Amino acid sequence: MRPEILFPLFKPVTALPGVGPRLAKAIETIAGSRVVDLYWHLPSGLIDRRYAPKVAEARPGEIATMTVRVERHLKPGNPRLPYKVYAADETGTLALVFFHAHADYLRRALPEGEVRVVSGTVEHFGREVQMTHPDHIGTLDELERLQTVEPVYPLTAGLTLKVLAKATAAALDLAPDFPGEWIDPPLVRQRGWSAWREALAAAHRPDGPAALEPVAPARARLAYDELLANQLALALVRLNMRRLPGRAVVGDGRLRAKVEAALPFSLTASQVTTLEEIIADMEAPTRMLRLVQGDVGSGKTVVALMAMLAAVEAGGQAVLMAPTEILARQHAATIEPLAAAAGIRMGLLTGREKGKARAALLEGLADGGIDLAVGTHALFQEGVEFRDLALAVIDEQHRFGVHQRLTLAAKGRGVDVLVMTATPIPRTLMLTAYGDMDVSRLTEKPAGRQPIDTRVLPTERLEDVVAGVSRSLAGGAKVYWVCPLVEESEVLDVAAAEERHDFLRHALGERVGLVHGRMKGTDKDAAMQAFAEGPPSVLVATTVIEVGVDVPDATVMVIEHAERFGLAQLHQLRGRIGRGAKASTCLLLYASPLSETARARLAIMRETDDGFRIAEEDLKLRGAGELLGTRQSGLPEFRVADLAAHADLLAVARDDAKMILERDPELESARGQALRTLLYLFERDAAVRFLRSG
Ligand code: ADP
Numbered sequence: 001m002r003p004e005i006l007f008p009l010f011k012p013v014t015a016l017p018g019v020g021p022r023l024a025k026a027i028e029t030i031a032g033s034r035v036v037d038l039y040w041h042l043p044s045g046l047i048d049r050r051y052a053p054k055v056a057e058a059r060p061g062e063i064a065t066m067t068v069r070v071e072r073h074l075k076p077g078n079p080r081l082p083y084k085v086y087a088a089d090e091t092g093t094l095a096l097v098f099f100h101a102h103a104d105y106l107r108r109a110l111p112e113g114e115v116r117v118v119s120g121t122v123e124h125f126g127r128e129v130q131m132t133h134p135d136h137i138g139t140l141d142e143l144e145r146l147q148t149v150e151p152v153y154p155l156t157a158g159l160t161l162k163v164l165a166k167a168t169a170a171a172l173d174l175a176p177d178f179p180g181e182w183i184d185p186p187l188v189r190q191r192g193w194s195a196w197r198e199a200l201a202a203a204h205r206p207d208g209p210a211a212l213e214p215v216a217p218a219r220a221r222l223a224y225d226e227l228l229a230n231q232l233a234l235a236l237v238r239l240n241m242r243r244l245p246g247r248a249v250v251g252d253g254r255l256r257a258k259v260e261a262a263l264p265f266s267l268t269a270s271q272v273t274t275l276e277e278i279i280a281d282m283e284a285p286t287r288m289l290r291l292v293q294g295d296v297g298s299g300k301t302v303v304a305l306m307a308m309l310a311a312v313e314a315g316g317q318a319v320l321m322a323p324t325e326i327l328a329r330q331h332a333a334t335i336e337p338l339a340a341a342a343g344i345r346m347g348l349l350t351g352r353e354k355g356k357a358r359a360a361l362l363e364g365l366a367d368g369g370i371d372l373a374v375g376t377h378a379l380f381q382e383g384v385e386f387r388d389l390a391l392a393v394i395d396e397q398h399r400f401g402v403h404q405r406l407t408l409a410a411k412g413r414g415v416d417v418l419v420m421t422a423t424p425i426p427r428t429l430m431l432t433a434y435g436d437m438d439v440s441r442l443t444e445k446p447a448g449r450q451p452i453d454t455r456v457l458p459t460e461r462l463e464d465v466v467a468g469v470s471r472s473l474a475g476g477a478k479v480y481w482v483c484p485l486v487e488e489s490e491v492l493d494v495a496a497a498e499e500r501h502d503f504l505r506h507a508l509g510e511r512v513g514l515v516h517g518r519m520k521g522t523d524k525d526a527a528m529q530a531f532a533e534g535p536p537s538v539l540v541a542t543t544v545i546e547v548g549v550d551v552p553d554a555t556v557m558v559i560e561h562a563e564r565f566g567l568a569q570l571h572q573l574r575g576r577i578g579r580g581a582k583a584s585t586c587l588l589l590y591a592s593p594l595s596e597t598a599r600a601r602l603a604i605m606r607e608t609d610d611g612f613r614i615a616e617e618d619l620k621l622r623g624a625g626e627l628l629g630t631r632q633s634g635l636p637e638f639r640v641a642d643l644a645a646h647a648d649l650l651a652v653a654r655d656d657a658k659m660i661l662e663r664d665p666e667l668e669s670a671r672g673q674a675l676r677t678l679l680y681l682f683e684r685d686a687a688v689r690f691l692r693s694g
């Protein structure tokens with residue numbers, strides 16, 4: 001239950017004075033629908049009204065706050081001309097200019113003979129000093145209030161700065177003084193942070209450009225709060241998992257030995273180390289939750305298989321879950337002969353297995369007739385029972401949500417969980433998505449891999465590229481041709497896969513296939529299969545090929561509009577080639593003009609093939625939110641924290657969360673209580689439920 005002190009913050013913004021339904025709608029699109037959302041909608045700029053010159057000294061183009069005596073109103077004879085009010089100080093006359101003026105209002109706001117404070121942008125018009133539509137008009141006692149620095153917020157249609165600033169000020173008035181501090185006091189002192197309420201107020205009242213920087217103390221503190229909530233929530237989920245009864249899964253190695261003997265290669269040192277780490281986890285009486293991070297082509301599948309074999313040796317069952325149908329089938333095809341060599345039974349379960357075949361499969365899983373199952377998320381649907389599931393491997397490629405991953409093991413099956421991810425995630429992002437999860441990294445590629453020759457070319461060179469592809473085909477290569485969208489969109493000028501397919505058929509003949517995301521599953525598989533098993537050909541594809549499909553003799557890849565792809569995605573795509581012993585080439589075609597960021601991205605692609613380095617560079621270039629597509633990646637979104645700027649704080653938050661739970665695992669101390677409030681403040685309610693008295 002959310003603590004009462006937070007109730008006002010989670011009310012809708014319509015609870016604020018002056019905010020009606022229409023305004024609430026506008027606020028919702030830019031900030032959110034609740035009072036607390038306005039807290040996290042921080043200023044993006046400021047207007048400094050402290051410059052208070054005399055009229056004669058006022059610099060044109062600058063915002064000035066001036067104290068003047070109103071002299072006379074000049075109502076134009078022609079309503080299309082502006083209404084003017086002349087005011088002056090001892091140095092000169094200032095013309096206040098109003099278009100479409102309401103004379104009544106102006107007479108009240110600027111009575112002749114009275115002193116008024118006006119604030120706005122100064123202009124020189126001929127010899128006249130002017131201010132058109134002053135932002136503020138006030139009396140002399142209001143000078144102090146007017147001559148300040150105003151925050152500027154990101155806005156949206158139907159929302160003016162004045163209105164949003166007012167709503168935000170009202171929201172800030174509701175901010176409570178929390179009775180306890182949730183951050184470790186020495187840290188607060190060391191960083192020179194203030195208490196939450198003050199920090200929040202200061203973040204919304206920047207006194208200069210420095211206060212807008214993410215590292216400004218007020219903003220850093222709020223970011224730390226958010227990161228701490230994130231890390232504490234993850235640590236709680238994890239602690240809870242560790243408390244669930246696990247089991248020691250100890251195999252005798254007999255199946256692994258058979259499969260190793262059947263493999264046409266020996267394992268890399270990275271694969272061996274990773275396997276040792278996995279096996280140690282499985283043999284321990286607690287539950288495993290381990291992430292294997294390995295670049296495309298680093299050989300994760302065989303590692304997963306070995307772990308699954310260990311589970312089967314111990315008398316249990318194991319599953320391998322893939323994010324797509326194609327991948328599940330490919331894994332099954334890889335594993336089947338090896339499982340046969342080991343003398344165990346493998347089953348495949350996706351949404352497409354139906355009727356009798358499906359029934360037989362389910363029966364095999366339930367009675368133990370099947371030792372090892374490969375499939376899609378269909379494996380975890382209702383009605384799928386296992387005789388004794390010991391290990392679940394999730395080849396996730398960012399398609400499964402964090403929550404799904406972390407709670408999978410809590411579904412009462414007592415399973416060890418191994419997650420495999422192909423996009424190397426920068427360490428900072430790893431922490432936010434997985435917390436202090438055990439990680440193994442496959443840093444080494446299998447021997448014999450040739451580096452990929454990557455070149456960057458403008459789209460204008462298309463003819464040359466097609467000629468080059470034609471030569472490659474003649475030389476026996478298979479070629480991927482990647483287009484960013486399925487259908488032609490003239491507006492966006494995106495090369496369409498279908499049109500490109502036609503074009504290449506004309507240029508190169510019949511051996512050009514097509515696969516895209518809108519095709520039926522069976523058609524997609526058929527196209528992939530024809531490409532994988534048939535003679536050299538070109539496969540025109542949208543990004544569906546991104547996810548793991550293995551065609552070792554594909555050695556050329558053309559990516560059109562490479563400038564539209566993120567680095568991580570380009571790297572994923574490129575990982576589809578260079579998987580065999582032959583040298584590969586990747587051609588990145590771009591449409592001019594290239595943005596600065598796009599240019600930098602393509603340069604990095606040319607420079608390195610190291611997925612970990614690429615991921616770090618991507619984080620630097622784009623910021624975390626955008627990095628992998630937050631929704632798809634299951635990475636959490638942050639409201640205040642900026643992972644590029646606050647990476648150091650994230651590390652501190654991680655250590656702090658760990659220490660907190662070591663000392664006070666139920667969050668019962670005074671600080672523990674404050675931390676519970678923090679979790680609710682950042683809506684990590686689910687994590688609080690893991691506490692005994694949550
Ligand atoms: P990914 O990590 O992208 O899932 P895969 O598991 O699909 O990579 O492996 C890519 C290719 O490398 C496969 O063809 C696989 O058989 C091969 N492979 C895996 N391990 C080794 C190794 N140690 N030596 C040589 N080839 C390997």
Ligand code: MG
Pocket residue numbers: 300301395422548
């Ligand atoms: Mg794979």
